[in-house]
Amino acid sequence: QKEVEQDPGPLSVPEGAIVSLNCTYSNSAFQYFMWYRQYSRKGPELLMYTYSSGNKEDGRFTAQVDKSSKYISLFIRDSQPSDSATYLCAMSRRSGNTPLVFGKGTRLSVIA
């Protein structure tokens, strides 16, 4: 079993739809949970991070972490064509001096 599982998609939605992206993990030591966005031919960029369990909202994006279920989610409201990218979940045990463990990434297309 991989440490982090993520459905690679692809996922195609119409503009304005609510998008739900998810990851599951097996290592209970993970404390930091990140979502990265990667546009074609670019490096990943951090979209949001969450420490431990709970919700975090930033504009149209909401990240949720359920440590009891080892399940994290990213919701995108009012999706836009500019949201079309690959979304990677990532996790780590601590903040700083530690590599990240990534999911495979979900390729999202938002159709105008």
Next chain:
Amino acid sequence: SAVISQKPSRDICQRGTSLTIQCQVDSQVTMMFWYRQQPGQSLTLIATANQGSEATYESGFVIDKFPISRPNLTFSTLTVSNMSPEDSSIYLCSVEGWSSGSSYNEQFFGPGTRLTVL
């Protein structure tokens, strides 16, 4: 934040040859990470490079195949040696830094080097 550049951005190489990828950061950093992103696969850590010490390699990756240099706090190179088609991948370097107003030590990524081995 950190701005990272990589050279080359892409290359097509012949089997059995070697390619050295450069990573330049606009600020001094302690640790640099090298990742591989194969098609349909997650980013996989190859090694962690600290300035002034030997790189630390992850399981499945060895120094003879992926030698790394870290001559100073803003620069690193990764060499992919004796390449085979299985080495075709995107190679990314990454550094940590504090984002403005954040309490989280974020990882910043370079744009990647897209390698194709024939």
